[in-house]
Amino acid sequence: MRASMREGRSLARNLARFRDVGIGGIVVAVAIAFGAVNPLFFRPENLFAILLAVGIIVVLAVGQMLVIISRQIDLSIGSTLGVAAMVTAMVGRDFPDVPTIVLVAVAVGVGALLGAFNGFLVVGAKIPAIIATLGTLAIYRGLVFIVSNNIQVNPSEVPSGVTALARVSSVGIPPIVLIGVGVVLAGWYFTRKTMTGLRLYAVGSNPEAATARGLSPLKFQFWVFVVMGALAGLGGLLYIARYSTVNPADVGSGFELQVISAVVIGGTNIFGGSGSVVGVLMGVFLVGILANGLTVIGVSGFWQSAAYGAIIIIAVVVDTLVRRQMSSGGRKEKGELDG
Amino acid sequence: MTVSLRCEGVSKWFGESKVLDSVDFSVEPGEIHALLGENGAGKSTLMKICSGLYRPDRGFVEVEGQKQAFGSVMDAQASGVALIHQEPRLFPDLNVMENIWIDFRGKSRGFSLKSVEKQTQDYLDELGCGVNLRERMADISVADQQLIDVASALRKDLKVLIVDEPTASLTPLEVDRLFAVLRRLKKQGVAIVFIGHRLSEILEISDRMTVLRDGQVVGSIRADQTTEDELASMMVGRNIDVADSEPYVSRGSKVLEVHNLSATGKFRDVSLEVGSGEIVGVGGLVGSGRSELLEAIFGVRKKSSGAVFINGVRIGNVLGSIKAGSGLVPEDRGRNGLVLKATLVENIILPSLRTLSLFGVRRRKRELALAEKMISELRVRTSSFGLEAGALSGGNQQKLSLAKWLAHDLNLLLIDEPTRGVDIGSKSEIHTLIRKLAARGVGVLVVSSDMRELLSLPHRILVMREGELVGSLPASEATEETVIKLASGVKVA
Numbered sequence: 001m002r003a004s005m006r007e008g009r010s011l012a013r014n015l016a017r018f019r020d021v022g023i024g025g026i027v028v029a030v031a032i033a034f035g036a037v038n039p040l041f042f043r044p045e046n047l048f049a050i051l052l053a054v055g056i057i058v059v060l061a062v063g064q065m066l067v068i069i070s071r072q073i074d075l076s077i078g079s080t081l082g083v084a085a086m087v088t089a090m091v092g093r094d095f096p097d098v099p100t101i102v103l104v105a106v107a108v109g110v111g112a113l114l115g116a117f118n119g120f121l122v123v124g125a126k127i128p129a130i131i132a133t134l135g136t137l138a139i140y141r142g143l144v145f146i147v148s149n150n151i152q153v154n155p156s157e158v159p160s161g162v163t164a165l166a167r168v169s170s171v172g173i174p175p176i177v178l179i180g181v182g183v184v185l186a187g188w189y190f191t192r193k194t195m196t197g198l199r200l201y202a203v204g205s206n207p208e209a210a211t212a213r214g215l216s217p218l219k220f221q222f223w224v225f226v227v228m229g230a231l232a233g234l235g236g237l238l239y240i241a242r243y244s245t246v247n248p249a250d251v252g253s254g255f256e257l258q259v260i261s262a263v264v265i266g267g268t269n270i271f272g273g274s275g276s277v278v279g280v281l282m283g284v285f286l287v288g289i290l291a292n293g294l295t296v297i298g299v300s301g302f303w304q305s306a307a308y309g310a311i312i313i314i315a316v317v318v319d320t321l322v323r324r325q326m327s328s329g330g331r332k333e334k335g336e337l338d339g
Numbered sequence: 340m341t342v343s344l345r346c347e348g349v350s351k352w353f354g355e356s357k358v359l360d361s362v363d364f365s366v367e368p369g370e371i372h373a374l375l376g377e378n379g380a381g382k383s384t385l386m387k388i389c390s391g392l393y394r395p396d397r398g399f400v401e402v403e404g405q406k407q408a409f410g411s412v413m414d415a416q417a418s419g420v421a422l423i424h425q426e427p428r429l430f431p432d433l434n435v436m437e438n439i440w441i442d443f444r445g446k447s448r449g450f451s452l453k454s455v456e457k458q459t460q461d462y463l464d465e466l467g468c469g470v471n472l473r474e475r476m477a478d479i480s481v482a483d484q485q486l487i488d489v490a491s492a493l494r495k496d497l498k499v500l501i502v503d504e505p506t507a508s509l510t511p512l513e514v515d516r517l518f519a520v521l522r523r524l525k526k527q528g529v530a531i532v533f534i535g536h537r538l539s540e541i542l543e544i545s546d547r548m549t550v551l552r553d554g555q556v557v558g559s560i561r562a563d564q565t566t567e568d569e570l571a572s573m574m575v576g577r578n579i580d581v582a583d584s585e586p587y588v589s590r591g592s593k594v595l596e597v598h599n600l601s602a603t604g605k606f607r608d609v610s611l612e613v614g615s616g617e618i619v620g621v622g623g624l625v626g627s628g629r630s631e632l633l634e635a636i637f638g639v640r641k642k643s644s645g646a647v648f649i650n651g652v653r654i655g656n657v658l659g660s661i662k663a664g665s666g667l668v669p670e671d672r673g674r675n676g677l678v679l680k681a682t683l684v685e686n687i688i689l690p691s692l693r694t695l696s697l698f699g700v701r702r703r704k705r706e707l708a709l710a711e712k713m714i715s716e717l718r719v720r721t722s723s724f725g726l727e728a729g730a731l732s733g734g735n736q737q738k739l740s741l742a743k744w745l746a747h748d749l750n751l752l753l754i755d756e757p758t759r760g761v762d763i764g765s766k767s768e769i770h771t772l773i774r775k776l777a778a779r780g781v782g783v784l785v786v787s788s789d790m791r792e793l794l795s796l797p798h799r800i801l802v803m804r805e806g807e808l809v810g811s812l813p814a815s816e817a818t819e820e821t822v823i824k825l826a827s828g829v830k831v832a
Contacts, residue, residue: 195443195450202430202441209428212392213442214412273432 023265023282027289034293041296048174052166054288055180056238058281060259061266062187063231065280066224068263069191069204070217071272072129074225076118077232077259079140081252084110084236086144089153089246092162100161107237108230114140115229119222137256148248155244165241176238183231188277200224204272254305261308262287265315267322286311341404343368343530344389344420344499348398351384351554358384360554361398366499366530371521373533373541373562375574376551377734377764382534383425385551386501389532390422391415403498416442419498423505425534425733427484431477435463438476439491462490467516481671482509482625489517493524500524501532506540510625510788511823518544536761537789538567550574574764585774586815587798590615592650594751594782595665597636600645605631606806609645613751613782618773620797620814621786623826628806629786630670633753636660636784637667649751661690665751666744668737670759670786677740679729683721684710686728686739690747713742718768734765741772752776755786770796790819802826 034041060077067074074080088107091098114136121132155163165175191197200220203210207217235255240246266283268275290311294304344366351359359381366372374382387393389400391412400407402418415422429438436452439459443450459472468486470479479487485505492500502521506514521531521544535541541548542562550557550573557573595613600606606628613619621629634640636647638657647654649663677686687710688695695705710724717738721731728739737757744752757773758766773796777783787793793800800817802810802825810825 198433198437199441201432202437205430205432206428209430212412212422212424212428214416214444215442269432273430 020267020276020279020282023267023279023286027282027285030286030293031289034289034297037297041293046292046296050288050292051177052174052242053292054284055174055176056235056242057255057258057262057288058180058284059183059231059235059238060228060255061262061280061284062183062277063224063228064259064263065187065266065268065275065277066191066200067129067228068268068270069200069272069275070221070224071204071207072122072221072224073133073260073270074115074118074228075130075133075256075260076114076136076140077228077235078252078255079137079144080111080114080229080232081236081239081255082144082248083114083140083147084108084233085239085246085251086148086153086236086248088162088237089158089240090148092159092240093153093157096159098159100159103159103162104234104237107233109233111233111236112226112230115226115232116222118229119225122225123218123222141253144248144251148246150248152248153240153246158240158244158246162237162241163244165238176241179234179238183234184277184281187280191275191277201273205274257305257308258287258291261312261315264312264319267319269319270316283315341368342366342401343370343403344532345401346385346389346398347401349385349388349395349400350397351381351388351393352396358554359388359395362551362554362556364549364556366532368498368528368530369525370547371525371531371533371545373535373545373548374551375535375541375548375570376557377574380551380574381554382551383503383732386422386503386532386534389415389499390420390501392422413444416444416495419496420501421492421495421497421499422501423488423492423503425503427481427488429476429484429488432475434473434475435459435470435479435487436472438487439494442491443494459490459494462493463487465493465516465520466490467513480626482513485509486513486517489520493520497524497529499530499532501534503534504536505533506535506537511790514540536766538570541570542567587614587617589617590780593648594650595636595784596648596651598646598648600632600635600647601643602628602631602635602640603643605635605640606803609803609808611801611808611811613784615780615782616777617799618777618783618785618797620793620800621784621803622788622790622793622800622822623803625788627803627826629803630755632803633667633755633784633786634669637665637753639667661747663751664747664749665753666690666747666749668740668744668752668754668757670755677728677736677743680727682725683714683719683728683731683739684724687713687742690743694748713745717742717745717772734761737761737769738765741769745772745776749776749781752781752783752785754783756788757785758787758789758792766792790822793822794819 040046060081064074064077084107087110088103091106092103118133118136121127121136122129168174199215203215203217203220210217236252239252262283263275263280264270264283265286266275266279266281268280287308290307291304294307342365346362346364348361348363349359350357350361362381362385364385374385376382384393388395391414402420405418407414407418430441433441436456436459440452440455456472463470463486466486466489468483468490470483470487476484489505505517509517525531533541533545545562547559547561548570549559550570552574592615593612594615597609597611600609609632611619621632623629631640635642638654638660649660649665652663654660654663678689684706688706691709692701695702695709714721714724719735719738719742721735728736731739752773754773757769761769773783773785785797787796794814794817798814800812800814800822801808802822804826812821
């Protein structure tokens with residue numbers, strides 16, 4: 001009896017692992033395909049560009065994963081990133097002597113504030129997240145124009161301390177990538193090693209049970225929006241570092257699509273309760289490589305959007321199939337008299 | 340000695356209806372106190388107030404002499420009150436270990452799930468629950484989930500333990516183990532409130548019992564000074580008899596024929612027949628494949644081989660099976676039997692939509708008329724037809740789950756644990772209803788773990804063990820002993 005239980009258990013576990021490895025395999029296959037079509041894809045400069053893009057997306061994706069685990073979603077992240085980037089760039093332009101660390105605080109602070117407002121709408125005003133954050137997606141975009149007076153911040157106006165984040169440092173790796181790695185590690189530690197992380201899964205898995213066991217789903221859901229906002233703010237800073245130009249019309253727009261694609265491809269259950277940082281990291285790599293590779297082989301931007309959309313849907317279908325397999329393979333019978 | 344738990348003058352309204360009316364209730368340390376009453380009598384509400392889920396509108400709760408202003412479950416937990424729910428409150432995405440420790444509030448320094456692994460295993464061993472600590476809760480049977488829920492209460496520093504119908508999904512052996520655990524806690528001075536419906540069990544385990552009826556205390560009585568009959572009549576205010584069914588007289592035609600049916604890993608090579616007007620019981624331990632057999636016959640579970648015929652017509656899928664007039668009332672009514680978010684009326688008419696609608700357009704008047712008829716026939720107690728099904732008590736939900744199929748033109752009723760978590764009054768009503776259906780010529784296949792029900796309701800009893808049909812007995816020849824021996828594989832001497 002016990003032996004067969006262990007089998008059931010390890011089967012389910014292997015499937016889950018197989019899933020992460022599976023995405024990893026797809027990432028490699030897609031990269032090879034792009035390289036075959038256009039060898040420029042594998043040039044160091046291009047791989048470096050992919051790494052920078054991935055470094056930014058992953059910061060937001062870890063936040064979005066936490067939001068989705070808690071049974072919510074944040075569609076406003078592109079605009080949140082935009083407001084944070086614009087405000088930070090303007091502070092850097094108008095006060096060139098401000099140390100970089102202060103700019104980091106401004107970016108994260110602005111993001112957290114906008115995230116808290118999302119949290120208030122969803123938890124306090126009880127507006128479904130998909131509507132509330134669709135609203136703030138538009139509101140925050142408007143805010144970018146209002147604070148900037150529709151004037152873009154030019155590369156020459158951005159403090160060199162910020163742009164240095166995207167350049168190869170003395171360590172040999174650009175700080176953007178290190179920040180991305182830091183966020184991934186923090187996210188991994190939080191979800192895998194802390195009781196609070198475990199409770200976040202619990203809250204998303206069964207909110208009613210969580211309430212009955214003395215946990216407050218609303219509290220968790222509010223704070224994940226704040227964390228999401230703060231990470232989107234950090235993403236705004238990285239955006240300035242990478243692109244130098246902050247144009248109110250396009251700063252951060254479309255990030256929600258890339259980020260949510262990455263999170264879903266990474267196996268995060270869109271209905272809450274499960275998701276892993278490792279999976280999300282794989283998802284981010286796939287999205288980053290696709291975005292870059294499609295450009296390198298000359299696919300237009302319009303088709304790129306269509307490609308993301310298709311990938312989200314395929315990812316959810318595959319995920320559902322894998323989950324079904326897991327639950328029928330992993331299910332076991334109740335013990336008999338041997339207990 | 341101070342009283343562990345004391346409720347005084349507790350009243351509670353839900354909207355217009357008064358669910359509790361100045362209830363006084365107390366439990367002493369080391370006492371097992373049963374709380375009895377029909378569904379809807381207010382037992383669960385009272386216990387939810389004691390455990391901080393609801394606030395009383397009037398009156399108060401004391402734990403060890405301290406007045407409690409429970410605003411939350413956390414406060415109640417902090418003062419040593421734990422509640423084990425009727426339906427296990429668990430997290431499908433987390434594993435067993437995580438489920439048990441999720442609300443751990445002690446020092447977090449030096450605490451890790453690894454460090455308490457042995458302790459957790461001990462709790463589960465004591466309860467006789469053989470699950471792997473790392474298994475996902477979604478993959479675990481209802482009975483084991485119930486035991487895991489108990490284990491997560493054992494972990495805490497308990498003063499008052501409230502168990503709401505813990506035995507509904509457990510096998511007799513598991514019930515024994517649970518009772519042993521409760522007796523150990525009792526020796527340690529924990530006050531235990533036990534809510535249940537099986538009177539024999541309650542008389543066995545408890546020291547004292549309090550009966551609630553319509554939100555009021557009818558009386559408190561010591562276990563050694565009462566009988567099942569007395570308790571039953573206190574609960575419902577009238578005498579209840581558990582009658583055997585009339586002997587079955589064959590009408591010649593077969594409603595259901597199952598030939599060599601198998602479902603991989605669940606059951607194999609099952610053949611059976613149910614005649615028109617016959618009630619056939621299926622006994623066996625939890626996990627012997629009984630529920631899965633019903634699901635496969637109904638068509639919601641994939642069969643690996645074999646064939647099912649209803650009134651001679653071979654059935655391929657659920658739709659075919661519903662068209663042929665079969666209906667399934669599943670064990671977990673909350674998950675599979677009802678649409679909890681939909682209204683009473685909508686739940687009742689769901690399978691009959693095809694006949695009620697005209698060219699795909701719903702006809703409200705006919706729907707309402709049908710629902711009204713079913714609700715009064717089944718004596719579903721509700722304040723409004725527009726109520727969500729989820730707002731009803733367990734017994735009334737079960738009746739609703741039945742009503743859905745009765746409204747439909749029925750030939751075969753497949754029913755899994757018809758009276759699990761249902762009070763005595765509703766139980767006999769449900770039995771009467773099943774017999775009435777049989778008298779109308781419907782074939783009934785009923786899975787039951789309640790031995791008295793299994794022995795009294797059906798005309799014929801089939802017993803399953805580890806996925807195989809191991810016996811068939813006429814009800815007149817079956818006894819508790821013969822069924823248990825067949826089910827557990829004990830050789831008859």
